[in-house]
Amino acid sequence: MKLNHINLYSHDIAADRAMFEHYFGLRTLVVRGDVMAIMQDDDGLVLIVNHFEKKREGFDYPEQLDILHIGFILESRQAVDALHASLSADGWAAQAPHDTHGAWSFYFRAKGGYFVEVTTRTPIRPEEAWKGDRR
Template identity: 75%
Template sequence: MKLNHINLYSHDTEADRAMFERYFGLQTLVVRGSTMAILQDDDGLVLIVNHFSRKLEGFAYPQEADILHIGFIRDTREEVEALHARLCDDGWEVEAPCQTHGAWAFYFRARGGYFVEVTTRTPVRPQEAYRDVVR
């Protein structure tokens, strides 16, 4: 089975679409005004950012970066640092990269309200990843 799409609520679909194109190389497939943008990555995963306010009824993203976020993997620590520098140079408020879960990573809040993580690969060992899973 393959994950084929993610749909996120966005406070600013136009800014988020531009961010995903500029920093993460996604390509825009469809734009529906300021209410929705559909993008795709190099592997075919579709990311939808929407602003369907009629469906919200008090919805708010959590304040903590690690609770609800989407993540992008870079091959090296230097690539993480380079993207961090680009974002900072362009005026984004981005926390400093740090060691987390065995990887080099940082988080920042997208204009749409959710968080984005940029990280190197995490060395997850199966016995640790699934130790609390009840079978």
């Protein structure tokens, strides 16, 4: 099975689309006014950012949008630091990179209201490795 797409609610479609294109290399496939943008990465994963305000009615969507995030994995600590420097130089308020469970990472808030995580791979400790149903 392969993850096909991610759909995130966004407060600012145009700004988020530009951020994902500029910093993460996604290419835009479709823009539907100010309510949706569909992008794709080099491996075929589709990212959709939407502002379907009317669809939120009656839907149990968390009011704290900051719990939603999308993550990008880079190959090295140096690559994480370089992307952080680029974002910071362009005025993005990104937390300083730091060690998180053995990975080097940082978060910043996209204009759409959710967070973007940039990290190296997190090593899996042997005691955390899934070994099937442990009932």
